[in-house]
Amino acid sequence: MNFIKDNKYLALLGAIGVGIIIGLMVATIIVDGEYLQNSKNNEESSLSSSFNDAVKKASPAVVNIYSDILINKDNNLPFLDRFNSIFGLNRTRSGSSLGSGVIFSSDGYILTNQHVIGDTNLSVTVELHDGRKQQAKIVGIDRGTDLAVLKINHEKEILSIEIGNSDNLKIGDIVLAIGNPYGLGQSVSMGIVSATGREFNNPYSDYIQTDASINRGNSGGALIDTSGRLVGINTLMRSSSGGSEGIGLAIPSVTVLGIINDLIQFGEVRRGWLGFSIDRRSLSLNNTLLVSNIHPNGPAKKAGVKVGDMITEINEKPSSYSLLFKEFARSKPGNLIKLKILRNGIFTEIELTTAHASDQ
Numbered sequence: 141m142n143f144i145k146d147n148k149y150l151a152l153l154g155a156i157g158v159g160i161i162i163g164l165m166v167a168t169i170i171v172d173g174e175y176l177q178n179s180k181n182n183e184e185s186s187l188s189s190s191f192n193d194a195v196k197k198a199s200p201a202v203v204n205i206y207s208d209i210l211i212n213k214d215n216n217l218p219f220l221d222r223f224n225s226i227f228g229l230n231r232t233r234s235g236s237s238l239g240s241g242v243i244f245s246s247d248g249y250i251l252t253n254q255h256v257i258g259d260t261n262l263s264v265t266v267e268l269h270d271g272r273k274q275q276a277k278i279v280g281i282d283r284g285t286d287l288a289v290l291k292i293n294h295e296k297e298i299l300s301i302e303i304g305n306s307d308n309l310k311i312g313d314i315v316l317a318i319g320n321p322y323g324l325g326q327s328v329s330m331g332i333v334s335a336t337g338r339e340f341n342n343p344y345s346d347y348i349q350t351d352a353s354i355n356r357g358n359s360g361g362a363l364i365d366t367s368g369r370l371v372g373i374n375t376l377m378r379s380s381s382g383g384s385e386g387i388g389l390a391i392p393s394v395t396v397l398g399i400i401n402d403l404i405q406f407g408e409v410r411r412g413w414l415g416f417s418i419d420r421r422s423l424s425l426n427n428t429l430l431v432s433n434i435h436p437n438g439p440a441k442k443a444g445v446k447v448g449d450m451i452t453e454i455n456e457k458p459s460s461y462s463l464l465f466k467e468f469a470r471s472k473p474g475n476l477i478k479l480k481i482l483r484n485g486i487f488t489e490i491e492l493t494t495a496h497a498s499d500q
Contacts, residue, residue: 191316195328197368200269201243201301202361204320205252205276205290208237208262240319240361241266241290242370246297249404250290251396252360253375254281257288266292269299269326280403284344284411284469285391286375289403301362304369306348306392309333317352317374317388319361329353331388338389340376344469347389348372354388363390372396398470412471412494416440418461429459431481443492446483453480468494 239256243249250266257264257278264276276290309315313333321327331352338347348363354377363372372390402409415438422430429451434441451459454467455478467477473496480489 191314191328191330191366194316194364194366194368195318198301198316198362198364198370199318199326199328200299202318202326203241203243203250203269204267204326205239205241205250205256205360206237206265206267207239207257238320238323238357239359240357240374242360242362242373243298243300244303244370244400246300248292248294248298249279249400250276250292251373251400252288252290253373254283254286254288256360257281257290264290266290280407282399282403282409284342284409285395285399286342286345287373287391287396287399287403289400301364301370302368303393303397304365304367304371306336306371306394309336309348309365309371309392311335314366315348315350315352315371316364316366317350317354317358317361317390318364319354319358319374321353321355321357323357334387336392339466340389345375345391345395347375348392350388350390352388354390358388370396410473410496411469412473412475412477413438413496414440414468414477414492414494416445418464423461427460429461429464439492439495443490445479445481445490445492449481449483451479452482452487454478456480 237256237258239252241250241252241256244251264278265273266276267273274292274294276292279289279291281288311333315331315333317329317331318326329352331350333348334351335349336346338349339345340347348371350363352363354374358374358377361374362370363374365371371393373393373396374388374390376389377387399409415435416431417433419430419432422428422432431440431445431447431449431451434445434447451464453459454463457463459480471477471494473494475494476491477494478489478491480487482488
C-alpha cells in the first residue's frame, strides 16, 4: 500500500512538474509575442515619424518667385543692418532676384517678402508647384514687416496653405522650412523652434528663430508645423559666411494675418498714430520719455497729454523707448493705449485712442 501511495505522490509530482514546464513555455511564447509586437509597434512608430504627409499637404502652396528689379543701395531696410538678407543681392545694380512665396488664398493671392520683389520692380514671375509660370501683380507691400502680397489670375481655384496659430509654438517644437534655396527647386529642411519673440532691431515683427536650414532663395517661403500648417514666413538668416549657420528667422503667422487684410484692402498697412513726440535729449541723457511736442489735433491732445509729461508706464509695463515704438508700430487706428505719466510730482493715468496717420 505504501508503494502504491508513493507512486501516486510521484505521479502527482510529475504532473505538477510537467504543468510548470508547459506554463513556462506558454509564458515564453506570450512574452516573445509581446516583444515582437512591441518591436513591430516601435518600427511603425519610427516609420510614422516621417513628415511626408505634412510636406505633401503644404508644398503645393509654396511657389518660386523670380523678379527683375532695380536695386538701390540707399534703400536698405534699417533693421537688416546686422543680417544677411536671404535675398542676398548686390543692391548697387539692377538684376534678377530669386525667392519663394506662399499661396494663402485659393483665388490666387500669394504672400512673400518685400525684399524678394525689390524696392523698384520691373516684373514678377511666379512658378507654381506643377511648373507653370505666370506674371504676378503686386497688390501691396509693407517695408516695416518686410511683407508683400501678390496676385495671379487663375481660371480655377488653386491649392492654398492652411494657416496655423504661431502663438501656440513652443521652444523645441519641430518645424519644416519649404522654399527654393539657390534656385535648386523646392526643398525641405527640418529643425526646431529655437526661440520666439526675437526682434533683431525690427519692432514690427517678433520673429520665430529656428535652426531649420534657411538659405538664399528661401525668403518668402513657408515655415510649417508637423501638421502642414503655416506658422511663419521665412525671412532672414544670421550668417557670417553667406550660408545657413543654424539661425533662421521667420515672421509669425499671427503677425502675417494682421498685415494681409490691410495690404489687400489698402495696398499698405494702416498703423495707429499717437500724436506726440519724445524729447531726444532727455532720452539720451536720462533714458526717460519726456513729451516734447503734441500735435494740436492728435490723439494725445484729445486724451489730455501735455508737454513736459514724463511717461513712466505704457500699457501697464515699465516705459522704454523700444516699448513705446513697439506699441506704436503694432497698433491699428482705434486701438486703446494706456499711459501712466508723471506731471508736477503726481502720477496720472491716461488712455488715448490711436488715429490713422493720415489724420496728421
